[in-house]
Amino acid sequence: MSKKRVGIIGAGPSGLAQLRAFEAAKKKGFEVPEVVCFEKQSNWGGMWNFSWRTGVGKYGEPIHGSMYKYLWSNGPKECLEFSDYSFDEHFKKPISSYPPRPVLFDYIQGRIKKDDVRAYIRFDTTVRWVNFNEATKKFEVVLDNLKDDVTYTEEFDYLVVASGHFSTPNMPYFKGIEHFPGQVLHAHDFRGADPYRDQDILIVGSSYSAEDIGVQCHKHGAKSVTLSYRTNPIGVNWPEGISEVPLLMRFEDDIAHFKDGSSKRYDAVILCTGYQHKFPFLPDELRMKTKNNLYPDQVYKGIFFNELPKMMYLGMQDQYYTFNMFDTQAWLARDYMMGTYKLPTKEERRVDMDKWLRANQKLESSFDHVDFQTDYIKDLLSLSDYPDFNVDKVAVMFKEWLKDKDEDILTYRDKTFQSVVTGTMAETHHTEWMDELDDSKERYLYMDESNDEMEFT
Ligand code: FAD
Ligand code: NA7
DSSP states (O other): OOOOEEEEEOOSHHHHHHHHHHHHHHHTTOOOOEEEEEOSSSSSOGGGSOOSOOSBOTTSOBOOOOOOTTOBOSSOGGGTOBTTBOHHHHHSSOOOSSOBHHHHHHHHHHHHHHTTOGGGEEOSEEEEEEEEETTTTEEEEEEEETTTTEEEEEEESEEEEOOOSSSEEOOOOOBTGGGOOSEEEEGGGOOOSGGGTTOEEEEEOOSHHHHHHHHHHHHTTOSEEEEEOSSOOOOSOOOTTEEEESOEEEEETTEEEETTSOEEEOSEEEEOOOEEOOOTTSOGGGOOOOOSOSSOTTEETTTEETTOTTEEEOSOSOOSSOHHHHHHHHHHHHHHHTTSSOOOOHHHHHHHHHHHHHHHHTOOSHHHHHHHHHHHHHHHHTTSOSOOOOHHHHHHHHHHHHHHHHHOTTTGGGOOOBOTTTOOBOOOOSSOGGGOOOOOHHHHHOBOTTSSSBOOO
């Protein structure tokens, strides 16, 4: 009998988790299906693979990346550590709790390079369309080889959608914005704060992107940063130079008017108004339709598309947990595809999903959100052999992180946490975050502590 075929869409952290999960089974002596991963970019890493480009890439595909320069982890690394590949194993020494993007990218790659999985990934290949053939019970996947400009179709028994959901901007309209004389962009196209030095910046939104881009612009020399919220303010202790106001109502040239009657002139507007779950390669009957939230409907255990569980989604939730959550999902998806995890009936799955959806609706505070996703991870951990880790302790760290941000948004990244995988206490970084303008891996890792000179090895 020919081997079952698994198609994975995307080689970001979620898709790579799926590849790793199969490799882990293979190493334990199990026979695994034939796995092919499709990645439209030329390299793996998803969001962590920084691109200077905006708009479209060299083959005319929409740019996936929303990542920007000077991005430092927005949560403690101890909350996302792979439990089968620790930071100690990768870096061979303790590092700080909030590394910059290149360092986290290095860590993600370290684990995957240990396995010989690059050969399973077809880079520069966009998944253009998917059809489920009811007669053959197979997915027919239409693929574009971007480099050679060739379109072809392949069949798969299972399909894993790991294409991310922080890539297609949600772009609301504000009256008069078409006459604003300065730059207007969405966070998706923000590539770093350098252009905004000495400028008055308006940021719309009150979630992670608004907070982080606002603070980065402040750190890198913006004259002032105003954050405008629709529902709730971020509400931390803002330093001088950053302020929060209610919703933007309209523009009059370069003057923005807000709901509380206040107004101010700006040089640039950055819309940090979130993203759409967008799957242009999926037909209606296979497509998840959701807003960004902790428990999207339609997927059992947050993974299996209830109408057709051979179709799986990874990483589609709003995220406190990231890399370790993708792993727990990928391990369970793998076990289902290898036949060692049996799904309950469609009706039983619906009952379970409804239970989680009801719980999700009752959440009020950020702490509730952390607890909810913690319970979700625990549930997944109980169903697969992904190496157990102390999720309750991770939840405590998330809560400390939230408190730290409340207390001082400019210094929370100087705090340190203890690994639940190795017990190692993080190092204090050699330079306070507010003074550290260089986010390169070289500077981060190889600073000689005895003097201020860089030590390149
Ligand atoms: P992605 O990383 O988005 O990867 C999806 C992959 O699918 C991409 O490589 C894409 O090219 C590919 N793809 C998409 N469509 C197709 C197609 N049709 N055909 C082929 N390939 C396709 N998380 C943290 O833990 N800490 C942080 O500090 C943090 N900061 C963030 C900052 C920003 C600006 C953003 C946007 C996100 C941040 N995140 C952070 C969350 C981040 O999304 C996750 O860490 C992680 O990258 C999600 O992994 P993923 O594989 O699910 O999706
Ligand atoms: P989020 O977390 O989905 O937040 C979106 C924000 O945008 C949120 O504050 C929304 O306010 C706001 N929003 C959405 N539509 C509007 C309109 N029309 N007007 C004003 N404000 C609006 O997205 P982020 O980009 O912050 O974070 C996504 C990921 O990127 C995350 O993982 C980070 O690590 C990086 P609301 O509260 O709904 O009123």
